[in-house]
Amino acid sequence: AQKVTQAQTEISVVEKEDVTLDCVYETRDTTYYLFWYKQPPSGELVFLIRRNSFDEQNEISGRYSWNFQKSTSSFNFTITASQVVDSAVYFCALSEPSLSGSRLTFGEGTQLTVNP
């Protein structure tokens, strides 16, 4: 069975600090997708990034970057120069192919608080 672990329950940083959110996953499939979602205080999860298992290139989008390493089954998320607006719960998720439609398995979530 697939599993996603986010060992950091809560992280608190001061504005402008860099912060890395860890994500470790387990799967028996060779084809799968990894996702990160952000849940701000309003409650609605917002999609951030999707990665397929065959693409290990790291990705950067503004202050956000993602490091995917199949060798350690990790898909970590780094925010550079954090801002107060980055405060949210962040979820890592794993999806596997399924004939009845894809479904995501989520990690426990990491509550990030960025203090001014």
Add this chain to the structure above:
Amino acid sequence: DVKVTQSSRYLVKRTGEKVFLECVQDMDHENMFWYRQDPGLGLRLIYFSYDVKMKEKGDIPEGYSVSREKKERFSLILESASTNQTSMYLCASSSSGASGANVLTFGAGSRLTVL
């Protein structure tokens, strides 16, 4: 702006009541999902539907049922609410496809308290 709309943001019900949580999407998505979110447990899948009148159990279906009579609407039903069903309920939808690549669009959530 595409949306997944959950009818109630906050509900308070009594033990034993029947509870309906409604979800509507306007993206013509085939797949719809109900998740439950609890602190320290992340999101857990209750049920999902990949077509009208079709449903599949997720990881924690006990105590819940669902209904999908129209493509745009997916309802979660608690036949007899219990206090351990106090939680945040999130509805999501996605386009069809078996590859696992589909991005889910979420509603804002329904926070249910069962007294």
